[in-house]
Every structure is written in structure tokens, then in C-alpha cells.
Amino acid sequence: MLNPDFPFSYDHYLAHPAGLGSVPAQAHGTEVAVIGAGLSGLVAAYELMKMGLKPVIFEPEQIGGRLRTASFPGAPEVTADLGGMRFPVSGRAFYHYVDQMGLASEEFPNPLSGATSSTVIELTGESHYAVTEADLPEFFHEVARAWRASVNDGAAFAQMQEAIRVRDTKTIKEIWNALVPALDEQTFYGFIAASEAFKKAGFGHREAFGQVGFGTGGWDTDFPNSILEILRVVYTDADDGHRSIAGGAQRLPEALWEDAPSGMEHWPEGTSLKSLHAGSPRGGVAKIARAEDGSLEITERWGKTHRFPVVISTCQSWLLSTRINTEESLFAAPMWTAIERSHYMQSSKTFVMVDRPFWKDIDPETGREVMSMTLTDRLNRATYLLDNGPDAPAVILLSYTWNDDALKWLSLSAEERVELMLHSLAQIYPNVDIASHIVGAPITVSWEADPNFMGAFKANLPGHYRYQQRLFTHFDQAELPESQRGIFLAGDDVSWTAGWADGAVTTALNAVWGVVKHLGGSSAPENPGPGELLAEIGPMSLD
Incomplete structure (x- = not known):
């Protein structure tokens, strides 16, 4: 980074x-x-x-x-990271201390990552199952190409990444110091909407980009933020190569x-x-x-x-x-x-412990896993499946949301949140009884409601x-x-x-x-x- x-x-x-x-x-x-x-x-x-x-x-x-880890009642070895949970390998100052303290890390199950056996993208009621990016329909590849073209044409993405890779500070500063005055007052959405690639692709591609995004999922909750914030993330591969702390x-x-x-x-x-x-x-x-x-x-x-x-x-x-x-x-x-x-992002997470990683069961009719890491335009937005091994209870992060999406949960109890999330997931996986696998009480957090934080991050x-x-x-x-x-x-x-x-x-x-x-x-x-x-x-x- x-x-x-x-x-x-x-x-x-x-x-x-x-x-x-x-x-x-x-x-x-x-x-x-x-x-x-x-x-x-x-x-x-x-x-x-x-x-x-x-x-x-x-x-x-x-x-x-905000590196806060909670344990489920009665199962202290089963944990949920309420704040920071995935850390890019490019964050080498962070990993200096991870290594110095002798802590192990493991690949985080982001959508379509090596640690994720399958991913489902569900938009406007239509589901797409994928094991790798190649399994996605051409539409999503068009969205990805439009994003890459927009940052290359408007923000010298490839040149900047190469300069960062070789630590060429002179070139880094030359590129960046030209972009800052030009882009400081531009929103993320304004940047992509003004790009030739997304203009040509049309609104539907911009909408899908917001819902599905790149790396970790949808980015539309970041659309009002400065494009400079997003460039700092993607230049430095902060949204890729994530690992979690064991x-x-x-x-x-x-x-x-x-x-x-x-x-x-x-x-x-x-x-x-x-x-x-x-x-x-x-x-x-x-x-x-x-x-x-x-x-x-x-x-x-x-x-x-x-x-x-x-x-x-x-x-x-x-x-x-x-x-x-x-x-x-x-x-x-x-x-x-x-x-x-300072402008702080709201953020909400809700976790449940389940008896086993049942999502790896194979549906005999489709030959697919019965449930996958899920990106959707429904209330949940992003659902992550956290496997602790075949013989141990597993964890589902039912919903990870930001800003307006997070505020929708703010007044609800943990149980009410779970009920709504299960209702949304039932529309995507109608034949899967997720609730029957849940063990014990859910764990939830809304960082904007904590008086010592008042938000997730700036x-x-x-x-x-x-x-x-x-x-x-x-x-x-x-x-x-x-x-x-x-x-x-x-x-x-x-x-x-x-x-x-x-x-x-x-x-x-x-x-x-x-x-x-x-x-x-x-x-x-x-x-x-x-x-x-x-x-x-x-x-x-x-x-």
C-alpha cells in the first residue's frame, strides 16, 4: 500500500x-x-x-x-470479526506486526476468490452461479472491462501500479500530483459516469457495477465519495489479495x-x-x-x-x-x-453460527453447492460463508452493509435482522432451510450506534x-x-x-x-x- x-x-x-x-x-x-x-x-x-x-x-x-472479535456463547473457539476482518497482502506495514507476533493468516473467502468454492450474483431477481470469473455471463465481463478502461483512461491506472510496484516515487508523484487538482472535487460516480467506457456501455452497466463492483463486491455506497479515495484503494491493491487473521x-x-x-x-x-x-x-x-x-x-x-x-x-x-x-x-x-x-461511513454486520458448513452439500438436481458466497441487490447485499473445517461449527456473515444499507438495520434487534436476512436469502435459495442449521444467538454490530466510534471508518x-x-x-x-x-x-x-x-x-x-x-x-x-x-x-x- x-x-x-x-x-x-x-x-x-x-x-x-x-x-x-x-x-x-x-x-x-x-x-x-x-x-x-x-x-x-x-x-x-x-x-x-x-x-x-x-x-x-x-x-x-x-x-x-475496531479490530474487535466476538465469540459465540458456548463456543469460544468460534469467532466473528465485527470490524476489520480482511487485510490485503499489500499492507506490508500491517503484516510486519502480524509476522512479528507470530500470528497465522488465511485467505479470506471473497467473491470468486481461491478460498470461495462458489459465488452467486443475484440482481433484479436473476441468479448467476460461478466457480470462477469465466463462468459469469458476458454482461459482467463488459462491466469489468468498462471499469478497467475508465481508470486507465482517466487515472493512469496501469502506469501508477507499475510505478508503485518498483517504488518509483518520482513517477508516482508526477502522476498523482497532476490528478489531485483535476479530481479532488469529483465523486466516484461522477468519474465513472463521465468515462467514455461507461457512457458507451450505458446505465445498466453502471448500476451493476455499483451492485457487484470489483474485488469484494458492490461499491455503490461509495459513489458519493471522492474518486481519489477509490483510486488510493485500487492503485495499491487494497481491495485484492485479502487474508484474515486465524x-x-x-x-x-x-x-x-x-x-x-x-x-x-x-x-x-x-x-x-x-x-x-x-x-x-x-x-x-x-x-x-x-x-x-x-x-x-x-x-x-x-x-x-x-x-x-x-x-x-x-x-x-x-x-x-x-x-x-x-x-x-x-x-x-x-x-x-x-x-x-470528517465523513464517516456507517457499517453493519450480522453473524450466525451454524452446525456445520452445510452450504457445501451438493444439490442432486443441479450438481451445484446448495448455497454460495452471495452478492445481491436485496437487503443483505453481501453474505459470506466462513468455514472452520468439516467437523466444526461454521459461521455465516448474513449481511455486510454500508451507509444507507446499514442504516436500514439500525433500529432492529439482532433477531429481527436475522429474520429479514433469511427472508431475502430464501428468495435466492428457496430449497435451503438455513434457519434449521442456526445454533444459538446471533451476533450483530452497527458501528454508527457505538458512542466511542460513531461510524465504521472515514x-x-x-x-x-x-x-x-x-x-x-x-x-x-x-x-x-x-x-x-x-x-x-x-x-x-x-x-x-x-x-x-x-x-x-x-x-x-x-x-x-x-x-x-x-x-x-x-x-x-x-x-x-x-x-x-x-x-x-x-x-x-x-x-
Whole structure:
């Protein structure tokens, strides 16, 4: 995921034997506040601990953030990933930590992927069964060709992918810096509707593209978003080559919390984030303010206060004005505008556990599997089949929906959601009694209803490039007044690839660089950090 806005090789940076930098010996043991125990907060805290600093993590709920894995009652080994569940192999900074923690991964059963034995696309009441792409009717191939033509003609797709593959930062920036001013105010739908390929194909092809899309399924819920958001995804293969973490995605932040890395500065062998916190993070944050001595004062939900020389905030940026009383003078007015204008996608999932992977049964009349990974224009939109082996209970993600489709479920109970989803699936698979295989209670989530998130992830609207640039580059504080220094933002919504765990990792590394510099430290000369290269290959300015 070598991002075109800032094509810095974070994977090489992480792998370099010189490390990520150091702070002066007199700074060892200095406490650094980290707000949020999601992946970004845990990565930042883990790397700061290795440098001899003492992270103090504040978290109102549980370790993991939106890498949240739930177990079914009575079957703790059967899990469902409520947030992030599939991670592209191009996210190499993310997999640096997956590998370092010794976690196994497996191919995720996306439509028509190698891990999916069959896929059904059902649109306007007509079903199409496919084992491979070649089994689909010509119409869908026309849609795919129109999409490829539109991004090649309008966004230099092939040239950009090749430049990313060989890490040719000069070419990446030349292509991207020409596209940003031309496309910043264009929607995803406006881009494809204006392309010659989709004009020629007609509305029906655009409609099917929205319903079925590419890679993981339909993209019409993204149609109002900036086309730049979509290009960042497809240039970097973020929507392809997905894998899941065996045992659930939450295992990664939990592993970072418990791991005791060797060779740390200052801390003795066996030290972990968990041991530094006596087993539990601090509580949720209610207030952030500048103290009279110039330090940053954090007030917990129940009134306890702490002072720190530096703070990293990894919570979703809206929370800095809605859930946390953040002193306005800590950020300039344009930064507050960028924070407030963040646009979050709604997202809903509903899972059921079933007695076995019955969908692999073969229908004697058709010779096909009785049920498949399903893409549809019905309420469910996307149904995934998650197999734990022939002799173990399996899981069906009955519905994975976004934005307006997710809001349709918001007021319904878990049981009501399941009933409606089963009704829709019965129209596609009239001879399959899915309900007879369900075991126990369903698990469901609507991220927009969680007060600590208020949405699944950010997705920029047209015209939001300036806001994103402010958020992303905030970690380099050399030009800021003293009153605005020392508080750093991180998290996937600060990154250029919101919604992808790799962005949570890379912005955490940006914040670590900022903290090190703020405390008088520096990068190793042979391994320059993101701040050293920001001016050279960083995001362009539109002003």
C-alpha cells in the first residue's frame, strides 16, 4: 500500500536494523499518553516502549478498537470479526506486526476468490452461479472491462501500479500530483459516469457495477465519495489479495499488548505494555487541556488527572469534540475544520453460527453447492460463508452493509435482522432451510450506534483533500506555535487509506516520529523517518 500522496516505504523503515530512532537517555522512562487501545494506539505504544519511554494508554472499552472479535456463547473457539476482518497482502506495514507476533493468516473467502468454492450474483431477481470469473455471463465481463478502461483512461491506472510496484516515487508523484487538482472535487460516480467506457456501455452497466463492483463486491455506497479515495484503494491493491487473521483480528492488538520484546532501551527483559499498566489500561478520557506548566493534562471519565509532556490521540477524530472536552487552542482553527468535516461511513454486520458448513452439500438436481458466497441487490447485499473445517461449527456473515444499507438495520434487534436476512436469502435459495442449521444467538454490530466510534471508518467527500492533508501532516510540528505542539493525531482516519489497518499502523509510526523529535530524539541517519522525507515526497498543497 505505497500510497501516492506520501509514497514512503514504511515496511522498509520497520525492517531496518537501525530501528526507528532514539531519545536522549535522560528522557528514558518519560510518560507518553496514548488515547485509544486500537491497533494504532498499540503500535505507537509498543514502539515507544522499545525506545525506553513509558506509554500510558487510555481506553474506555476493550483492547482492539475496531479490530474487535466476538465469540459465540458456548463456543469460544468460534469467532466473528465485527470490524476489520480482511487485510490485503499489500499492507506490508500491517503484516510486519502480524509476522512479528507470530500470528497465522488465511485467505479470506471473497467473491470468486481461491478460498470461495462458489459465488452467486443475484440482481433484479436473476441468479448467476460461478466457480470462477469465466463462468459469469458476458454482461459482467463488459462491466469489468468498462471499469478497467475508465481508470486507465482517466487515472493512469496501469502506469501508477507499475510505478508503485518498483517504488518509483518520482513517477508516482508526477502522476498523482497532476490528478489531485483535476479530481479532488469529483465523486466516484461522477468519474465513472463521465468515462467514455461507461457512457458507451450505458446505465445498466453502471448500476451493476455499483451492485457487484470489483474485488469484494458492490461499491455503490461509495459513489458519493471522492474518486481519489477509490483510486488510493485500487492503485495499491487494497481491495485484492485479502487474508484474515486465524482466531480473529483482535489477536493482533492483544498480542502487542502482551508481547515483551527483547533488547529494549531502559526497560528490563520481560517488560510488556501489559506489565507497565499493571494489567489494564487507564479509563476513558473526558478532557484534554494545556496545564499552566505547559504540559498536557488528561482527565479521566471519573475525574482523575494526569500530566504528560506529549500525547498521541488515536481515537476517531470526531470524538475530540463530541466525547472529549478538548481545549480549542490545542489545534488551529483550520485543523478543527478538518476534524469536524470528517465523513464517516456507517457499517453493519450480522453473524450466525451454524452446525456445520452445510452450504457445501451438493444439490442432486443441479450438481451445484446448495448455497454460495452471495452478492445481491436485496437487503443483505453481501453474505459470506466462513468455514472452520468439516467437523466444526461454521459461521455465516448474513449481511455486510454500508451507509444507507446499514442504516436500514439500525433500529432492529439482532433477531429481527436475522429474520429479514433469511427472508431475502430464501428468495435466492428457496430449497435451503438455513434457519434449521442456526445454533444459538446471533451476533450483530452497527458501528454508527457505538458512542466511542460513531461510524465504521472515514471516507473523504469531494473537496476534502485539503482537510486530509492537514490531518496527515500534523505529525511534523516544526512550524506550529508552542501552544499547539505535543499532541499528535494517529489512526486510520488520519491516514490517506481510512478503513484499512495499514493506515492505522503507518500513522502510528508518524506519531512515534513526532514524539521522538518532540522529546529531543532523532531518527537513525541510515534510516530516515517519515518526517525527514515529508517535504520531498509528501502530499502536495492545493493552495
